[in-house]
Amino acid sequence: MTKKIKKVLFCDNNLKDQINFRGDVINSYAADGVEVLLVSPLNCEYKPEYPNIHHIDIELNRSGKNPLRELKYLRTLYRIFDKEKPDYIFTYTIKPNIYGSIAAHLCKIPSTAMIAGLGYVFNKKGIGNWIARNLYRFALRFPEYIFVLNSVNRKIVLEKRIATERQLILLTGGEGINLEKYKSKNHAHKIFNDSSSIV
Incomplete structure (x- = not known):
């Protein structure tokens, strides 16, 4: 990403997870x-913290395998991307990764x-998962x-020739978490302190 980003698009399989896991970004x-x-599909109430955040509701059957519905999803994404012309696109989860990348x-x-x-697509057999x-x-x-x-997923992605080593970036610390929003309750510390009174 060399040029300055003026418009960015996040594509996910539902809005609730999108704002829960990527809200800070x-x-x-x-x-x-x-x-x-x-x-993303609208599955919760959402009031953006900034006026320059906009949500586009889209229909997606997360587990469906109907080819016509899959093509419809791809066509809808294409039309949105082509109309909005963002400078960069981030996709998350299986179907947005597949059809959003295309x-x-x-x-x-x-x-x-x-x-x-990698989920069920790589863990289970069957023609649908093969496709x-x-x-x-x-x-x-x-x-x-x-x-x-994680390194296990990185290894599988390389072994299955899903991506090249040049493309892959391993986030060793994960995506990150907002410690102000998800505070530790530190139950272990309380138990340790209370144990001094046990004979």
């Missing part, structure tokens, strides 16, 4: 004056895919970078 971009677009490539927009976990694995392998040729959260 989203707000950070918005605080810097970047226009932020969230593309749509971004068709629109000539650089993107990054986040693989938080999904090959779609993953095809689609993930296109992102500029691919983030993985």
